[in-house]
Amino acid sequence: MSNTTKVTIKAFRFNAETDYLPYYKSYEMEVGKDELVLDLLNRIKWEHDGSFSYRRSCRHGICGACGIKVNGKPVLSCKQNAMALVELFGNELTFDPQSKKRAIKDMIIDKSDFWEKHAAVKPFVVADIDEHPIHETKVTKEEVENILDADYCIQCGNCHYACPVLEANEEFFGPAAFVAAYRFTVDPRDNAGKERLKMTSQPGQGVWDCVKCFECAEACPKEINPIEKITRLHNLEFEKGIATRNVATKHAEGFLRGMKKTGYLDEADIVLYSEGILGMYKHIPTAIKMIKSGKIHWYSGVPFINSIPKIKNLDEVQKLIKISQTNKL
Amino acid sequence: MSQLHYALFTGCTAKQSTPELLSSTLAVAKKLGIKITILEEASCCGASHLQDFDPFLSHVLNARNICYAEKLGLTMITICNTCQLNSAMTKHKLDTDPAYRARVNEKLAEVGLEYKGTSEIKHFLYAIIDEYGLENLKDKVEIPLSSFNIAPFYGCHNIRPSELHHKSNGGENPYNPSSLDDLIVALEGHPVDYKSKNKCCGFHVELQANHTSEILTGNALLDAIDNNADIMVTPCPLCHLKMDTYQDTIGKVMGRDIELPVLHLPQMVALALGCSEKEIGLKYHVTKAKHLKGA
Numbered sequence: 001m002s003n004t005t006k007v008t009i010k011a012f013r014f015n016a017e018t019d020y021l022p023y024y025k026s027y028e029m030e031v032g033k034d035e036l037v038l039d040l041l042n043r044i045k046w047e048h049d050g051s052f053s054y055r056r057s058c059r060h061g062i063c064g065a066c067g068i069k070v071n072g073k074p075v076l077s078c079k080q081n082a083m084a085l086v087e088l089f090g091n092e093l094t095f096d097p098q099s100k101k102r103a104i105k106d107m108i109i110d111k112s113d114f115w116e117k118h119a120a121v122k123p124f125v126v127a128d129i130d131e132h133p134i135h136e137t138k139v140t141k142e143e144v145e146n147i148l149d150a151d152y153c154i155q156c157g158n159c160h161y162a163c164p165v166l167e168a169n170e171e172f173f174g175p176a177a178f179v180a181a182y183r184f185t186v187d188p189r190d191n192a193g194k195e196r197l198k199m200t201s202q203p204g205q206g207v208w209d210c211v212k213c214f215e216c217a218e219a220c221p222k223e224i225n226p227i228e229k230i231t232r233l234h235n236l237e238f239e240k241g242i243a244t245r246n247v248a249t250k251h252a253e254g255f256l257r258g259m260k261k262t263g264y265l266d267e268a269d270i271v272l273y274s275e276g277i278l279g280m281y282k283h284i285p286t287a288i289k290m291i292k293s294g295k296i297h298w299y300s301g302v303p304f305i306n307s308i309p310k311i312k313n314l315d316e317v318q319k320l321i322k323i324s325q326t327n328k329l
Numbered sequence: 330m331s332q333l334h335y336a337l338f339t340g341c342t343a344k345q346s347t348p349e350l351l352s353s354t355l356a357v358a359k360k361l362g363i364k365i366t367i368l369e370e371a372s373c374c375g376a377s378h379l380q381d382f383d384p385f386l387s388h389v390l391n392a393r394n395i396c397y398a399e400k401l402g403l404t405m406i407t408i409c410n411t412c413q414l415n416s417a418m419t420k421h422k423l424d425t426d427p428a429y430r431a432r433v434n435e436k437l438a439e440v441g442l443e444y445k446g447t448s449e450i451k452h453f454l455y456a457i458i459d460e461y462g463l464e465n466l467k468d469k470v471e472i473p474l475s476s477f478n479i480a481p482f483y484g485c486h487n488i489r490p491s492e493l494h495h496k497s498n499g500g501e502n503p504y505n506p507s508s509l510d511d512l513i514v515a516l517e518g519h520p521v522d523y524k525s526k527n528k529c530c531g532f533h534v535e536l537q538a539n540h541t542s543e544i545l546t547g548n549a550l551l552d553a554i555d556n557n558a559d560i561m562v563t564p565c566p567l568c569h570l571k572m573d574t575y576q577d578t579i580g581k582v583m584g585r586d587i588e589l590p591v592l593h594l595p596q597m598v599a600l601a602l603g604c605s606e607k608e609i610g611l612k613y614h615v616t617k618a619k620h621l622k623g624a
Contacts, residue, residue, distance in 0.1 A: 071504065071505075072504060072524065073504040088502055088504065088505055089504075089505060164528065164529050164531075164545055165534075165538075165541055167544075168540065168541040168544040168545060169538065169540070169541050203537060203538075204538075208534075208537050208538070209534055209537065209538045209541060210533075210534070211529050211531050211532075211533050211534050211538075211541065211542070211545065212377050212485070212486075212529075212533045213485040213489065213528075213529035214485055214486070214489035214490045215485075215489065215529070217489060217490040218489050218490065218491060218503050218504075225490070227490075231380060231381060231384070234381035234382070235381065235382075235383075235384055238382060238383070246537075247536050247537050248536070248537035249382075251378055251536055251537065252378040252379065252381045252382040253382045255373060255375055255376065255378055255379040255382070256379070256382075258341075258373070259372055259373050259390070263371075263372040263373065264341040264344060264345070264372065264373050265341040265373040265376065267341065267342070267345050267346055271536065274536050275536065285578070286574060286575065286578070289574065289615045290346065290574065290615065292615075293612065293613050293614060293615045294348075294612060294613050295346040295347070295574070295613055295615065296346065308344070308345060309344060311369060311370055311371065311372055312369040312370040313370045313440075315440075316370075316393065316440040316442070317372045317390065317393070319439060319440055320386075320389050320390060320393060320436055320437075320439070320440060321386065321390075323436055323439060324385060324386045324389040324390075324436045325383055325386050326383055326385050326386060327382055327383040327386075329382070
């Protein structure tokens with residue numbers, strides 16, 4: 001019985017210096033059950049085409065160099081078993097660089113946008129250091145646990161290049177930079193937390209532009225769950241009093257307005273409250289379409305207002321909000 | 330098979346801008362002989378935004394919703410991916426962190442409730458597939474959807490983060506989900522294979538980052554159209570609102586005309602089961618969909 005499976009690999013090929021357009025080249029090989037994606041990359045280079053290029057270094061899942069995408073799934077080549085991918089996607093695997101538009105040669109991309117954003121959040125402890133300390137800096141168990149697993153990031157870029165926001169908005173810091181910002185902001189030795197929270201709360205570049213798709217959580221080979229840290233940055237803005245009143249923060253806090261009145265979110269009120277009266281004009285064409293199709297209900301001649309049913313036992317929700325609310329805007 | 334009985338967490342959208350979601354859900358359940366008890370006590374899940382503002386409060390309120398399913402001794406079913414995610418995240422947190430659960434229960438005790446962790450939480454999609462069964466569903470098809478190419482749009486919060494959905498919510502691989510495709514086949518429609526089916530619609534940043542939101546919706550709609558879709562179907566009313574309501578404005582952003590009817594998951598099932606026009610509620614769509622009934 002054969003211990004190998006025949007697999008066709010379609011690899012993205014491109015040389016920015018000589019090629020006008022990228023193309024795919026197919027390689028057939030027998031793949032064993034213990035082979036990693038990195039082994040297959042090596043075999044393309046060693047057995048088929050010595051010009052095939054990719055980044056590799058430690059082979060231990062710690063240097064973060066060998067991230068690529070296989071059938072759209074971000075993988076760290078040296079950690080990802082190839083047969084697991086064959087089970088998931090079938091016998092044809094497509095190897096792409098993390099970002100096709102940033103490709104330099106085959107799997108190698110220009111990662112400068114990643115490093116610039118990483119550096120911008122000050123990914124280090126900012127502190128006045130006593131050069132001759134008498135004893136070590138004491139950090140409690142709770143303070144260490146609060147860093148969560150953010151310290152395990154290897155800057156492979158898998159989450160960054162899986163994030164759909166960055167495809168539409170190049171200003172956005174991206175999940176890896178947010179993980180770094182969180183990691184050092186909650187470090188008890190650090191003094192730059194407020195500065196980082198202000199930076200990561202800015203519209204366009206900051207956490208409020210996150211679409212909550214959880215692609216970063218799936219993409220991380222170290223299982224760090226970047227969106228958990230993004231949510232913690234949202235929370236810290238309110239806990240530390242950094243949050244300013246804008247459309248995004250009002251939208252988050254404004255859920256409670258409807259919930260106190262009816263138990264439900266008030267879909268019309270949340271838009272009005274978040275955007276303000278002047279901000280409403282751009283929603284008028286949509287509102288008219290929604291009224292026409294009956295999505296917005298008329299009630300006593302006024303669209304939507306007071307037309308929302310109330311939940312049963314609304315008083316419980318009102319009381320729980322009163323006794324459990326921790327943050328304020 | 331003993332009769333299936335679920336506690337339905339409707340969410341806000343089904344009670345407001347997408348009444349067709351609720352009526353078609355109830356119609357499908359009736360046709361299939363599934364008993365539904367609506368959790369009229371359940372409040373908003375916070376939709377991930379309240380979670381950004383006040384995580385403890387949102388855990389308390391979501392735990393309260395789950396308490397009412399527990400009281401009935403039933404599995405809680407959801408008809409919105411984001412309700413599913415926030416309910417399941419709360420359950421996961423309380424079931425794995427006893428000290429935190431005690432803090433939440435301290436608050437719930439003030440209104441005479443206690444979270445016990447005895448109810449599963451499952452989207453209606455997976456209740457149909459995993460518990461009712463596609464083979465049983467096939468027997469009930471009255472109007473096969475064989476004249477339609479249907480693009481499944483899975484919606485992030487039913488498939489990611491995967492560890493949250495492994496236990497009782499389908500357990501799909503987010504890079505190669507198949508439930509909606511299988512359901513479309515069971516109803517004799519033709520599933521459209523396209524890359525954007527497991528991508529994000531951008532709904533959650535519609536107000537603060539409208540451009541990002543429009544690009545994501547536009548990419549997905551055009552990808553479906555370019556792969557010959559006649560209809561898109563989604564288990565999430567938030568994806569539905571984004572995809573159905575804004576096609577003309579997004580068409581302007583993308584520089585192409587966009588017209589693609591977008592169905593809620595239970596609407597698609599209801600069409601195949603021969604439910605009434607009123608129950609399916611196609612008149613509530615902004616993008617014309619009425620022609621689908623009787624096509």
